[in-house]
Amino acid sequence: MKLILTLAVLTAGAALAQDTGLYAPAPPANSAFVRVLNAPTATLGSASVTAPASAASPYVVIPQGEFTAKLGATSSKLTVVAGHFYSVVAVAGKLVLLTDQAADNKAKALLTIYNLSKTASIDLKTADGKTSVVSGVKTGESGSRAVNGITVDLAAFNGPKALGTLKGVKLERGNAYALVLTDTGLTLTTSTTQTK
Known part of the structure; x- marks a missing residue:
């Protein structure tokens, strides 16, 4: 019985270890994830990112609070909340910050x-x-x-x-x-x- 219990615990531990690779990391404390859409050249804070036409860039970590986003020639100050996900898009000459699910x-x-x-x-x-x-x-x-x-x-x-x-x-x-x-x-x- 003891051997069966030990094997069950080891199997559960191995399965959990395999699953950890499936899950995306949480944002660092006091940070959010931000990306750009449809922007061949862009910066988010100090990070340079690219999103090919009609596509999404990878997310980058941005500290909570205000930061500067620039898509092409358009720039704006935007504000993010820690633990949230966002996409920045240019709409009618302005930058819009969309909250992602x-x-x-x-x-x-x-x-x-x-x-x-x-x-x-x-x-x-x-x-x-x-x-x-x-x-x-x-x-x-x-x-x-x-x-x-x-x-x-x-x-x-x-x-x-x-x-x-x-x-x-x-x-x-x-x-x-x-x-x-x-x-x-x-x-x-x-x-x-x-x-x-």
């Missing part, structure tokens, strides 16, 4: 869609238009939803019109995905809180 449900995949297009309101649905995932995302805003792991075709819609389609998106539980819609289409980036 944390991917804290390891049994689900987290989808976040960002509307950086001129379309006033969009919906994220399955590409056939039958299943709604996130609805009513206005220009310069975002919307999120945790979903089951699945491989699926996704599209951003304005009413019945598809504005951009992604085929065969493999959504894995425990991961987060950033979908960025611009006037040129829809792009997917697998998000991570691993810092640059």
Whole structure:
């Protein structure tokens, strides 16, 4: 009986050790995670970051409080709260700080869609238009939803019109995905809180 109990404890410990690699690190004390969207050249505080067209950069650690963000030629003072996740986007010549939902449900995949297009309101649905995932995302805003792991075709819609389609998106539980819609289409980036 003692041997069985010892083996059970060792097995549980080994499984826990393997799982620790699956989880993203927490922000350092008094810090937040911040990234940029759709910004080939950008700085967040003292960190230089890049996000290819219609994509998301890695998150960087920013101390709580005010910092300077610069995307291209546009700069602004922004304020973050420790323990939160943010995305910085340029909308109509101004920088906007969007609060991102944390991917804290390891049994689900987290989808976040960002509307950086001129379309006033969009919906994220399955590409056939039958299943709604996130609805009513206005220009310069975002919307999120945790979903089951699945491989699926996704599209951003304005009413019945598809504005951009992604085929065969493999959504894995425990991961987060950033979908960025611009006037040129829809792009997917697998998000991570691993810092640059």
